Amino acid sequence: MPSxxxxxxxxxxxxxxxxxxARLVVVLLVCSLVGVAAADTAAYDRPRxxxxxxxxxxxxxxxxxxxGDNIGGDVNPNKPARLVGVGPRGxxxxxxxxxxxxxxxxYDVDPLPGGDLLVVGTVDRRTVxxxxxxxxxxxxxxxxxxxxxxxxxxxxxxxxxxxxxxxxTANGTSDDRLFVYNRTTEAVEWEWRFRxxxxxxxxxxxxxxxxxxxxxxxxxxxxxxxxxxxxxxxVIVVNRSTDEVSLRLGADGNHSVLDEQHNPSYLxxxxxxxxxxxxxxxxxxxxxxxxxxxxxxxxxxGDVEPNCDWERTWAVEGFAWPRDADRLPNGNTLVTDTINxxxxxxxxxGEVVWEYHAPWLPYDxxxxxHGREAGGPTMHDLNVxxxxxxxxSGEAPPDPEDEPALxxxxxxxxxxxxxxxxxxxxxxxxPVWMPGSAFLLCSAAALLALGWGGVEAxxxxxxxxxxxxxxxx
Numbered sequence: 221m222p223s224x225x226x227x228x229x230x231x232x233x234x235x236x237x238x239x240x241x242a243r244l245v246v247v248l249l250v251c252s253l254v255g256v257a258a259a260d261t262a263a264y265d266r267p268r269x270x271x272x273x274x275x276x277x278x279x280x281x282x283x284x285x286x287x288g289d290n291i292g293g294d295v296n297p298n299k300p301a302r303l304v305g306v307g308p309r310g311x312x313x314x315x316x317x318x319x320x321x322x323x324x325x326x327y328d329v330d331p332l333p334g335g336d337l338l339v340v341g342t343v344d345r346r347t348v349x350x351x352x353x354x355x356x357x358x359x360x361x362x363x364x365x366x367x368x369x370x371x372x373x374x375x376x377x378x379x380x381x382x383x384x385x386x387x388x389t390a391n392g393t394s395d396d397r398l399f400v401y402n403r404t405t406e407a408v409e410w411e412w413r414f415r416x417x418x419x420x421x422x423x424x425x426x427x428x429x430x431x432x433x434x435x436x437x438x439x440x441x442x443x444x445x446x447x448x449x450x451x452x453x454x455v456i457v458v459n460r461s462t463d464e465v466s467l468r469l470g471a472d473g474n475h476s477v478l479d480e481q482h483n484p485s486y487l488x489x490x491x492x493x494x495x496x497x498x499x500x501x502x503x504x505x506x507x508x509x510x511x512x513x514x515x516x517x518x519x520x521x522g523d524v525e526p527n528c529d530w531e532r533t534w535a536v537e538g539f540a541w542p543r544d545a546d547r548l549p550n551g552n553t554l555v556t557d558t559i560n561x562x563x564x565x566x567x568x569x570g571e572v573v574w575e576y577h578a579p580w581l582p583y584d585x586x587x588x589x590h591g592r593e594a595g596g597p598t599m600h601d602l603n604v605x606x607x608x609x610x611x612x613s614g615e616a617p618p619d620p621e622d623e624p625a626l627x628x629x630x631x632x633x634x635x636x637x638x639x640x641x642x643x644x645x646x647x648x649x650x651p652v653w654m655p656g657s658a659f660l661l662c663s664a665a666a667l668l669a670l671g672w673g674g675v676e677a678x679x680x681x682x683x684x685x686x687x688x689x690x691x692x693x
Contacts, residue, residue: 271310272575280589299580570608
């Protein structure tokens with residue numbers, strides 16, 4: 221006997237009693253979902269600028285760049301981009317809103333000698349680089365470049381700009397590149413194109429609108445640039461004199477090593493082995509890799525080949541899309557935990573000892589007292605290894621030991637991929653006053669209501685057709 225809820229039964233039309241029962245079930249489900257969402261929202265403490273856990277005062281001021289959000293190029297006043305200066309005990313000292321610097325987004329911020337800051341902002345399809353006096357918050361100079369969505373620009377020793385140029389596609393071919401812009405002559409004096417060094421089929425292909433998504437470039441030494449092509453899942457060192465890649469960590473699509481990383485830092489062990497500390501963004505962790513070669517007398521002069529064998533010596537998991545990690549002189553790590561809207565200082569074993577909440581979507585955090593790069597010790601030299609869960613801020617992080625058991629469950633990979641997609645989309649869509657759980661519940665209620673509305677319209681299609689036809693007659 222066919223089910224009264226089968227497709228054939230629906231085509232014939234449900235009896236009135238069953239249809240009314242179905243309507244009642246849908247109404248109850250929608251009301252339940254909306255009710256739980258309302259309760260979650262009522263109890264929700266929306267993200268705002270404030271201190272969190274502070275077990276130990278920080279060394280000096282922490283400067284945070286907050287990306288913010290906008291809709292179709294229009295600034296969202298509830299999710300502003302801004303720069304924030306935070307004192308050692310989590311007290312807000314100053315902030316600069318995006319309107320003051322005519323920026324839609326803020327990205328990288330670098331401490332400069334003398335206490336100034338180099339700030340990268342974007343507006344429309346332009347990139348603006350500011351030198352900012354941190355004490356007075358005045359702009360000392362600004363350079364505007366006709367580039368779209370640039371995340372990082374570095375001021376070189378001779379006063380020029382080293383630029384990570386992404387989303388640079390014209391006539392169906394990516395021209396993503398690194399280049400040095402001479403501020404005196406206003407000319408490009410050197411450039412390095414990704415398409416000359418990577419196969420055209422890398423990631424989404426060289427014709428993609430956002431091929432490399434190169435989000436970071438730093439000067440390691442004269443003519444040695446540390447580079448993060450995010451979409452290629454790797455960190456590289458480019459040798460300017462040879463035009464070649466002299467060091468590489470990761471490979472396109474190998475997400476067990478890196479998955480769309482941000483803001484790598486180069487460190488060295490006391491024996492001279494290269495070490496990379498990376499915000500492994502899509503893996504929701506901060507990781508440290510140590511190279512198997514050590515040569516303290518020759519910093520990246522070509523002795524270290526791109527096929528260097530790497531060992532993952534340390535990781536802290538439980539973040540949500542971290543986009544910056546800096547090793548501090550005390551051995552702790554300063555992490556920008558983007559989707560959790562916070563910056564935290566964690567110990568080598570993952571305990572939060574300092575925390576500041578900085579919505580909406582913080583991008584970078586620096587401690588200017590340590591200079592351009594904090595350059596603290598490696599975990600190898602601290603004799604710390606393994607994977608730890610971030611903890612100590614009133615949250616319940618996942619236990620890394622549970623992952624192998626969970627991974628054996630049917631549908632685990634699909635569930636993880638779906639969760640990652642939801643995590644990546646929610647911050648851009650949900651209102652600031654509503655938690656992510658409530659937004660998902662309301663979305664489910666809306667989809668359920670729309671779905672049942674579609675079923676009702678389909679079942680009543682004959683009456684609707686006659687009604688419309690009669691009015692047209």
